[in-house]
Amino acid sequence: MMRGGQLLAEDAPGHLMQTYNMDTLEAVFLRLSEYSDSCLDSDQDTRLSIQMNSETPCTGSLEASGAAAEHTEDRSGNTADVVVPARDQRRAKKKPCIRGFSCANIMAMVWKNLVTRKRKILFLLFEFMLPSLEIILFCLAIGRAPTGLNVDVVDEDKGFLGSIYLSKVFCDCVSTQGHIVLNKGVNSTSKALENVQAGRSWGYLHFTEAFSADFVTRSQEPYSASNATITNASVHIRLDMSNQQIDLVIQEDIAAAYQCFIERLLAEYGPFLHPNNESINPFAVSSPIEIGTPIYGELHPRFTDFVAPGIIIAVAFGMSIGLTALSVIIERKQGLLDRTRAAGVSYLEILTALALTQLCVLMVQIVLMLIIAVEGFEVKTKGSVALLFVLVILQGMVGKSRFIALCTR
Numbered sequence: 589m590m591r592g593g594q595l596l597a598e599d600a601p602g603h604l605m606q607t608y609n610m611d612t613l614e615a616v617f618l619r620l621s622e623y624s625d626s627c628l629d630s631d632q633d634t635r636l637s638i639q640m641n642s643e644t645p646c647t648g649s650l651e652a653s654g655a656a657a658e659h660t661e662d663r664s665g666n667t668a669d670v671v672v673p674a675r676d677q678r679r680a681k682k683k684p685c686i687r688g689f690s691c692a693n694i695m696a697m698v699w700k701n702l703v704t705r706k707r708k709i710l711f712l713l714f715e716f717m718l719p720s721l722e723i724i725l726f727c728l729a730i731g732r733a734p735t736g737l738n739v740d741v742v743d744e745d746k747g748f749l750g751s752i753y754l755s756k757v758f759c760d761c762v763s764t765q766g767h768i769v770l771n772k773g774v775n776s777t778s779k780a781l782e783n784v785q786a787g788r789s790w791g792y793l794h795f796t797e798a799f800s801a802d803f804v805t806r807s808q809e810p811y812s813a814s815n816a817t818i819t820n821a822s823v824h825i826r827l828d829m830s831n832q833q834i835d836l837v838i839q840e841d842i843a844a845a846y847q848c849f850i851e852r853l854l855a856e857y858g859p860f861l862h863p864n865n866e867s868i869n870p871f872a873v874s875s876p877i878e879i880g881t882p883i884y885g886e887l888h889p890r891f892t893d894f895v896a897p898g899i900i901i902a903v904a905f906g907m908s909i910g911l912t913a914l915s916v917i918i919e920r921k922q923g924l925l926d927r928t929r930a931a932g933v934s935y936l937e938i939l940t941a942l943a944l945t946q947l948c949v950l951m952v953q954i955v956l957m958l959i960i961a962v963e964g965f966e967v968k969t970k971g972s973v974a975l976l977f978v979l980v981i982l983q984g985m986v987g988k989s990r991f992i993a994l995c996t997r
Contacts, residue, residue, distance in 0.1 A: 589617050592932040596620040614927075615909030621930045693933045697767040701915075702948070703923075706996045711918075715949050719907045726899050727965040733767060734834050740780040740792035741772045741960075748800035752857065754849075755795040758823060761848035762793075784828050790838060791827035796820045847875070896967045898939035900957060904980050907953065908987030912946050939992045943985075956986030 589596045589604075599606060610616045689886045690970055695855055705712045739762075745755035762768055771789065774780045780792035796802075800818040806813045813821075825842065829835045881887065919925050947995060954977060969976060 589620060596624060602833055618930050639680055643979045690937060692961045693937045694941045697933060697938060698944050701941060701945035715911050716952050716956060718901045719953045720960050722903050723960050725956050726893060730888060731895055734837055735767050737768050737834060737838060738789040739768050739770055740774040740776050742774050742780050742792055742794045742901065743772060745795045745799040746797050748804055748830050752800055754800040754803055757852055758849045759847065760843060761845040765844055767837050776967050790834060791825060794824040815928045893968050896961055900961065900980060901983050902983040904954060905987040908950060908984040909991045912942065912988050915942065941994060943988055946988050950981065954980045
């Protein structure tokens with residue numbers, strides 16, 4: 589049995605287990621490793637005895653026969669003396685305490701960690717793909733404009749001049765916005781209200797019987813139109829405002845649809861609306877507020893682009909803590925940590941090797957995340973992609989360092 593280049597014991601396996609009163613060779617090796625670490629400064633001329641439950645690990649003197657006795661307790665609760673041959677004592681005393689920092693040990697631990705992951709290919713794929721899966725779910729579920737929003741239409745409009753139905757023109761403009769699905773098969777406002785209360789739609793549009801006729805009157809006589817004419821020429825909307833995001837999308841689509849409705853109305857039916865039967869420039873009735881090109885940012889920003897940087901940083905930090913902890917738990921469960929300590933590797937070397945191994949895993953994780961976010965979901969990036977990669981790597985290392993700091997407490 590060798591540890592750190594020093595021979596601890598040399599004998600037949602059965603005789604070793606009988607000599608040290610242990611059931612397995614591994615237990616014998618662990619006992620000798622503890623003995624070599626704790627008894628370096630004992631007296632070489634007196635008998636040596638190790639008390640297992642004592643605060644002072646090494647007391648006593650050497651026997652004249654050259655053997656040491658270790659008082660321990662077996663699994664059945666009976667006490668027994670573990671005899672440590674003098675030859676093994678002398679070899680153990682030559683071994684110094686391992687408390688330093690060895691690059692060879694670190695590289696060996698890194699290689700061991702990589703081989704372990706290679707043998708567990710499914711766990712390695714899980715480590716690689718879990719952050720990417722979170723980014724995919726985020727981009728699919730958060731930040732995208734909702735579509736397929738059902739809105740009922742109660743159309744009682746009887747038209748103008750028997751063939752012009754302005755309510756249909758308005759509904760066509762709403763449908764072109766791409767987010768609202770109009771249900772035109774509702775005959776009354778009570779039925780539309782019932783659908784909203786039952787969760788089958790997000791609201792309804794109501795056109796009165798005189799919508800087209802009174803809208804033309806309102807356009808021709810804007811200064812003398814009565815309140816009843818103005819009311820009948822309006823689109824009456826009632827919405828389910830329990831979801832603010834969906835409510836804002838519906839309102840924005842209806843506002844954009846009204847601008848489209850006015851432009852189409854003036855282009856197709858301008859002579860009917862103007863008192864002198866003259867065409868009207870559609871831009872004359874557009875909104876007088878014009879928003880120019882933004883100094884910073886986008887004119888129509890996406891919520892995904894706004895939140896994606898924070899999500900990527902959070903995933904890199906959180907996954908680094910979680911996956912590093914999972915690796916340590918698996919090694920402890922399999923007994924690898926105890927075996928590594930028995931081989932003379934310090935905790936600092938174990939944690940350093942773990943950090944280097946996780947750095948390799950982290951680099952692959954971040955590459956996959958950025959490819960999926962930037963190429964797959966078209967998250968906009970401005971600046972150096974290399975600096976972005978370094979920034980996320982550093983954030984992931986902060987997460988791993990946080991776990992290592994917790995381990996050292």
